Amino acid sequence: MTAVDDVSFSMVADAPEVLTIIGESGSGKSTLARMILGIHAPSSGRIVFEGEEVSARVARDRHAFMAKVQPIFQNPFESFNPLKKLDRYLFMTAERFGRAGRGNVERVCDEALGAVGLSLAEVRGRFPHELSGGQLQRAAIARALVSRPRLIVADEPVSMVDASLRMSIVNLFSRLKREFGLTIIYITHDLATAYHISDRLIIMRRGQIVETGEARGVLSAPKHPYSQMLKDAVLTPDSAGIFRSSVQSRL
């Protein structure tokens, strides 16, 4: 079965951006993310990171590649081991990626947590269930920042986060791009948050790119029929009563 079919795009190294990949479930966006992360190898075609093919680079030194390209997953409660304290995760990441020796490991982790609006004091000694979904997702982002990556692949990072905290995570991605020059691939099915933070946008359907371009342009005036359908299906506060009127007109 073909999950991702003939997809091509590129991102420029010195121009940090948020690239959003949008599509329905089964459109191949997560498979694409896993190939970029080097978890799956493409059946054909090439993914090139910093001039070298990802699969070759992973085969040569997976560790060094992981330091540069970090994932953030959908459900932070599933991405952390519930029996392991959060500070251990951060310390281990810092030590494994050679960011810190025993002396400065705490400082490195505190800096990463500071970048996401947390502090080491807040997470020290705490288990994942002791934090809210929003806080835990921030901690997951902090963990990804510890290795000083250049590219972050965030697969539906806010779909499990409460509505009132969702925008704070989304805004955080914009800030990381601005302040740390991070390039972010943001995978989502939520057009509204995508409109807010993305510079460029790719709309996928059944493994293929149906439309791509500058995010605001694409979302304001989608050209492809599927993109138009996707935009029309978004329910916002402004869609008040769309179903009510349809019933009344029929009666």
Add this chain to the structure above:
Amino acid sequence: MSAAPILQVRNLRAAFRTHHFGVRRDVPAVDDISFDVRANEIYGLAGESSSGKTTLIKTIAGVIKPPLELVGGSARFAFLPDCESLAQASPAAVAAIRWSKLAYIMQGSMNVLNPVRRIGKTFEDFALRHIGSAGDFQQRVEAHLQRVRLEPSVLRSYPHELSGGMRQRVTIALATICAPDFIIADEPTTALDVIVQKDVLAMMRDIQGAMGASILFVTHDMGVHAALTDRLGIMYAGRLVEEAPTDVIFRGALHPYTRHLIASLPRIGDRSERKSLTGVPPNLANAPPGCRFHPRCPLAVDICRVQAPAMTELATQHRVACHVVTGEAA
């Protein structure tokens, strides 16, 4: 709108109570909630995760299992007027109204279908006892499936052979086949794609209109509420904080939490900065005293820290629980 409510919830309280290793924990997940659902309306319940939405409707539906306990109050259905709450009704009384009067579309309901039973068999399990004879039954099911735009052939299918949207339509058809007076729907479209979701919601509205049922619709998705519901109740940390007709909530919400919730919704075409509230929803095992929103509230004053505000009707059909808002209005 008819006068008599089909569901009357009065001062309903339910809590998760555990007693392990000498430690008593009491989590008041539903705390003093009162509201009515009228005949032939869709009443929406909105709130973040762990705000008690699902616990509230479980309590209303009488699906109470330890450690959840009913602490007080009543949830009275018009079709069962002598019964304070379904949790206290006799099994025979519940069996008589279940599915024929009251249907429940559960969260993740695509997964409630028995995977080793054909859809047709599932329809028999749920509805045959309530509707006529076996011969007549088949016809009725097929006619009803047309309403949700499904072919009769799905009755011979197993759940895994259907797509998510089709399974969702099957569960909606299951819930509506006996033409119940009241349908409880707990996040029925959360797992669906936006395009399928719009389809399913439009269909629920159609069926509700055609049958004249009432729906208690729970979701955290404010866009869905805006599109579908007639009235909306906003929950925060186990309490109802505001209730009004849906368009009033979106145009002129009064409670600071509701206002914030709506202001934080991102919209296509508007790129202005969206602020999130500081702080996090409280842990109900150790809920803040007074108004539970006060630690995050930009308007909080002294009284909010000690006394819980009561729901006060400030305008017709518009109730708010906030000291500051009601104080200004007085």
